[in-house]
Amino acid sequence: MKCPACGGRQLGKLRKNFFFCWNCYLEIKMEGSTTELFSIEEDGNLQACKDLTRKSVNVKLKSKLG
Numbered sequence: 001m002k003c004p005a006c007g008g009r010q011l012g013k014l015r016k017n018f019f020f021c022w023n024c025y026l027e028i029k030m031e032g033s034t035t036e037l038f039s040i041e042e043d044g045n046l047q048a049c050k051d052l053t054r055k056s057v058n059v060k061l062k063s064k065l066g
Ligand SMILES: [Zn+2]
Pocket: 003, 004, 005, 006, 007, 008, 021, 022, 023, 024, 025, 026
């Protein structure tokens, strides 16, 4: 399985149907043929992330985390 946003394979399973990409810090929900992406806000809430190619979101998150 690969991350639909960055194509990376560094995925960790969070819970049923939910995965986390260590490369772009996005949470991925996979249910049947449906894939949804969420960015994780500073307060821990999930924000739906519809534009899979928007790298600026990932860069912003990375800088926040470290
Ligand atoms: Zn990724």
